[in-house]
Amino acid sequence: MLDAALAVADRDGVAKLSMRRIGAELGVEAMTLYHYVPNKDAVLDGLVERIVESVAPQPTGSRSGWLRDFAFAFRAELLRHPAIVSLVATRPVATPAALASVERAVAALAAEGLAPLRAFQLLNAVTTFVIGHTLAEMDVDPSPPLRREAGPALELPCYNEALRAGLGTRADHDERFTLAVAALLAGFS
Numbered sequence: 001m002l003d004a005a006l007a008v009a010d011r012d013g014v015a016k017l018s019m020r021r022i023g024a025e026l027g028v029e030a031m032t033l034y035h036y037v038p039n040k041d042a043v044l045d046g047l048v049e050r051i052v053e054s055v056a057p058q059p060t061g062s063r064s065g066w067l068r069d070f071a072f073a074f075r076a077e078l079l080r081h082p083a084i085v086s087l088v089a090t091r092p093v094a095t096p097a098a099l100a101s102v103e104r105a106v107a108a109l110a111a112e113g114l115a116p117l118r119a120f121q122l123l124n125a126v127t128t129f130v131i132g133h134t135l136a137e138m139d140v141d142p143s144p145p146l147r148r149e150a151g152p153a154l155e156l157p158c159y160n161e162a163l164r165a166g167l168g169t170r171a172d173h174d175e176r177f178t179l180a181v182a183a184l185l186a187g188f189s
Contacts, residue, residue, distance in 0.1 A: 068182075133176075137177075
């Protein structure tokens with residue numbers, strides 16, 4: 001059912017996600033779904049779970065290495081499902097399976113000597129950054145349109161030069177993400 005809900009959300013957006021649309025995607029009546037979930041909130045929680053579990057950190061190797069891998073996997077998954085980004089940004093991790101994924105990552109950080117609170121803070125900093133960055137880049141066209149320079153009325157030579165060099169393009173977002181993840185993780189070393 002979550003696959004169908006994700007398909008509906010990807011196609012129509014989370015705002016239009018309904019039990020009726022999920023049922024139609026599955027070829028069943030909406031009422032049938034209530035045998036599996038109590039309400040739409042459970043479906044939304046399940047979608048968050050699906051995203052969290054699909055990118056659950058794999059705590060092997062260095063802390064900065066696996067956190068970096070997690071950040072890149074999380075961003076890639078959110079970019080694959082842009083309609084879900086706002087849901088992940090605003091709905092807390094609440095299901096047992098999603099909480100277990102978070103617990104495994106925090107336990108790995110705690111095993112390295114971080115207090116559990118500090119471990120949660122570090123994981124939260126990474127996930128919050130990924131979500132925020134992904135929200136900011138959501139409307140980026142992979143083949144960016146020509147951008148107009150600020151013009152002579154506004155003397156912004158650095159801005160204009162940055163635009164000519166690719167500011168705001170997909171490549172720019174990729175580079176900024178890489179730079180920011182490295183800086184964030186270095187700050188927690």
